[in-house]
Amino acid sequence: MSTTEDRVAALAHGGRAMRWDRWAALGALLVAALAWLAGPRPTDLSGQSTGDAQLGARVRALAGDTTGYRGLAVAYVTGGTVRVAGVGDDGNGERVGADTRFEIGSIGKPLTGMLLADMVRAGTVRADEPLRDLLPDVDFEDPDTAATTAEELASHRSGLPGVRITGPVQGLRTGLSTLGGTDPYAGADTEWLLSTVGSASAPGGEQDVGYSNYGMAVLGQALAVRAGVPYPRLLQQRVLGPLGMADTGYALPAPHAQGFTAGGRAVDPWRGSGYAPSGVGAWSTAADLAKLVAATMAGTAPGADAADPRFDAGGGERIGYGWFTEPDGITWHNGGTGGFSAYAGFDRAAGRGVVVLSNTDRSVDDLGRRLLGAEPEEGGFDVRAAVRAGVTVFLSLAGALGLFSVVRHPGADRLRLVSNAAWAVAMPVLAYAVGTWQSVPPLVWAVGAGLTAYTAIRAGRRWPSVPLNGRTRLRWLRWTTTAVSVALAVALVTWAVIL
Numbered sequence: 283m284s285t286t287e288d289r290v291a292a293l294a295h296g297g298r299a300m301r302w303d304r305w306a307a308l309g310a311l312l313v314a315a316l317a318w319l320a321g322p323r324p325t326d327l328s329g330q331s332t333g334d335a336q337l338g339a340r341v342r343a344l345a346g347d348t349t350g351y352r353g354l355a356v357a358y359v360t361g362g363t364v365r366v367a368g369v370g371d372d373g374n375g376e377r378v379g380a381d382t383r384f385e386i387g388s389i390g391k392p393l394t395g396m397l398l399a400d401m402v403r404a405g406t407v408r409a410d411e412p413l414r415d416l417l418p419d420v421d422f423e424d425p426d427t428a429a430t431t432a433e434e435l436a437s438h439r440s441g442l443p444g445v446r447i448t449g450p451v452q453g454l455r456t457g458l459s460t461l462g463g464t465d466p467y468a469g470a471d472t473e474w475l476l477s478t479v480g481s482a483s484a485p486g487g488e489q490d491v492g493y494s495n496y497g498m499a500v501l502g503q504a505l506a507v508r509a510g511v512p513y514p515r516l517l518q519q520r521v522l523g524p525l526g527m528a529d530t531g532y533a534l535p536a537p538h539a540q541g542f543t544a545g546g547r548a549v550d551p552w553r554g555s556g557y558a559p560s561g562v563g564a565w566s567t568a569a570d571l572a573k574l575v576a577a578t579m580a581g582t583a584p585g586a587d588a589a590d591p592r593f594d595a596g597g598g599e600r601i602g603y604g605w606f607t608e609p610d611g612i613t614w615h616n617g618g619t620g621g622f623s624a625y626a627g628f629d630r631a632a633g634r635g636v637v638v639l640s641n642t643d644r645s646v647d648d649l650g651r652r653l654l655g656a657e658p659e660e661g662g663f664d665v666r667a668a669v670r671a672g673v674t675v676f677l678s679l680a681g682a683l684g685l686f687s688v689v690r691h692p693g694a695d696r697l698r699l700v701s702n703a704a705w706a707v708a709m710p711v712l713a714y715a716v717g718t719w720q721s722v723p724p725l726v727w728a729v730g731a732g733l734t735a736y737t738a739i740r741a742g743r744r745w746p747s748v749p750l751n752g753r754t755r756l757r758w759l760r761w762t763t764t765a766v767s768v769a770l771a772v773a774l775v776t777w778a779v780i781l
Contacts, residue, residue: 306739314732321727322719323546325352325642327370330377334358338367344652350544350644350720353378357572358653359579359628359635364572373540373548373641380569383529383538384639385551386624387617388495389571390561393521394502395436395604396578396585400520402432403585407508409433413479416504420479426486427479434489435501436603437593441484442497448478461716462777463547463620467554467562472512475503475556491595495560498604502559513558521584525573530566532558538565541621544644545719549621561617568637571626575635578605578613579628589613610656616647625650644720667721674717678730681709685737689744695752697764699741704771706734715778 327348331338341356342348353370355378368378376382401407407416413435414420414428422428427442434440447453459466479500506513514532522530529535534551541549553563577583591600591607598609607613614627625646628635636653638646648658685706688698710730717727753760 306736306743309739310732310736313735314728317731318725318728321724321731322714322717323724324349324544324720325542325546327351327354330369330371332368332377332379334365334367337365338369340653341367341369341649345649351640351642352542353382353539353641354646354649355380355382355384355568355637355639356653357568357575357637359572359576359637360633362576364569364576366568366572368568372537373542374537376537378539378641381529381567382639383535383565383567384624384641385541385617385619385622386561386564386566386571386639387552387619387622388561389566389615389617389624389626390559390564391498392588392604392615392626393517393561393564393574394498394505394559395588395602396521396583397505397517398432398436398501398603399585399588401505401508401585403587407432407505413500413504416508417476417479420476422480424481424483427482427484429486430484432501432504433603435494435497435504436588437601438491438493438497438595439489439593440494440497440500441489441492442482442494442500444492444494444496446475446478446482446496448481458777460620463543463549463716465550465552465554466620467552467557470554470556470562472503472506472555472558475499476507491593491601495557495562498560499557499562503556505559513555524584525577527566527570527573529570530564532563532565534563535565539622539641541619542642543621543718544642545717547715549643551621552619562619564617566639568639571624571637571639572635575626575628575637579630579633579635608656608659612651612654612656614650616645616650618643618645627651627654629654629656667718670718671721674713674719674722675726677709677713677717678722678727679733681706682730682733682737685741686733689737689740693752694744694748696745696748696750697760698752699745699748701764701767703738703741704768706737708771708775710734711775711778 337356337358341354353372355368357364357366366380368382370378372378372382402409410431410433412429412431414422430440456466502513506516509516543549578586578589588603589605590602592602593600595601595606600607605613605615611631612627612629617624621643623640623643623646625638627650634654636650638650640646651658685702688694688702710727713727751757751760
């Protein structure tokens with residue numbers, strides 16, 4: 283072929299390549315646009331409100347940017363009166379009201395603290411009573427755990443772990459459940475908890491405050507063993523019943539608000555009777571918790587002295603039995619589950635108390651403090667939030683970029699293209715399911731989807747010109763690793779789709 287013909291052929295080939303690139307770019311833009319329309323959307327408050335209109339307007343004003351919230355129920359206690367407002371919806375198409383039931387999470391801990399204080403006052407339990415006496419049928423392997431007192435458990439000074447993980451299988455299941463929005467406490471019933479206490483290890487000597495779901499759960503179940511009745515019934519008899527809190531309990535209520543992540547994904551409620559004293563499976567309403575706040579602030583609730591600050595919790599904060607007290611005098615506790623957040627607090631000196639309940643996992647602590655007339659606490663750099671945001675961005679983009687690098691690599695083969703293409707699809711699907719779209723703009727996901735489409739088209743263009751398996755030795759190993767890689771990508775996509 284003459285030089286002129288070679289040039290003509292090269293120009294023709296280059297023209298076809300340019301057309302492919304244009305079609306790939308057009309396809310990527312189209313996919314990105316569709317992904318933007320159908321992609322993840324963080325929750326936000328709707329325009330619906332119920333109850334006290336003035337309080338509802340104040341809630342909206344103090345909440346500031348409401349991205350990440352969906353429905354809020356707020357009670358404000360002052361001067362012996364309670365005002366309640368609902369803002370937004372409950373996730374089931376109904377407006378939030380004073381009687382909407384929310385998961386309250388760790389607000390169950392001060393309830394357990396009050397239960398202890400009430401039983402101490404009645405002489406049923408001693409504050410310094412060790413676990414070996416409260417649980418006489420348990421064979422403790424660690425004498426320091428056996429010597430841990432009720433008061434140490436109630437004030438998070440036991441040294442027990444935050445959550446008890448008894449093996450790698452449980453650890454993996456808990457991690458996947460937390461990531462996927464299912465119940466991480468499934469299977470952790472009362473029998474399981476009592477069976478694990480004997481092998482739990484706690485350091486001896488006086489401990490600093492170290493927040494422990496497990497420690498508070500052990501305390502509550504030990505008090506139930508002493509009383510001879512299940513923990514929910516004991517709490518109902520001694521605390522909830524006397525306060526008239528008929529809408530607070532541990533059975534899944536009907537109806538109830540649906541919980542969501544701040545990114546907009548619906549999640550399952552938490553259950554696990556073993557951790558009930560820590561707040562797992564606890565439900566309540568703003569109106570009911572207002573009764574608790576008002577009576578505790580007035581000192582008339584059973585076990586109200588649980589709120590009295592007893593021990594140094596660091597940073598000028600002090601802790602009683604479950605309740606924390608800030609240097610500015612605000613006594614409080616918050617709660618958070620996979621799809622709910624809560625705050626209950628009061629300022630005795632000012633005569634004000636508040637309850638804030640939300641059906642997303644975005645914190646309501648700052649809103650609660652503002653309603654009490656205090657400034658939000660200054661927080662340092664949130665490492666966990668930064669990591670979650672980084673993982674979201676990585677999952678959105680890394681798969682497409684990895685496939686693009688293979689497409690451009692001179693040593694590419696079809697097995698590498700297949701494996702990387704599977705992950706280029708799987709990673710944005712995972713990002714959609716587990717991403718933190720309150721802090722990461724959903725546009726990032728749309729860009730990732732567009733890049734995936736672009737690189738997939740480029741990979742299809744490269745496909746006919748590359749060998750099936752470019753390796754000359756251990757070819758079987760390439761087949762095996764490719765099959766495992768693709769199978770794992772398919773499994774993760776399946777898991778993400780059925781969440």
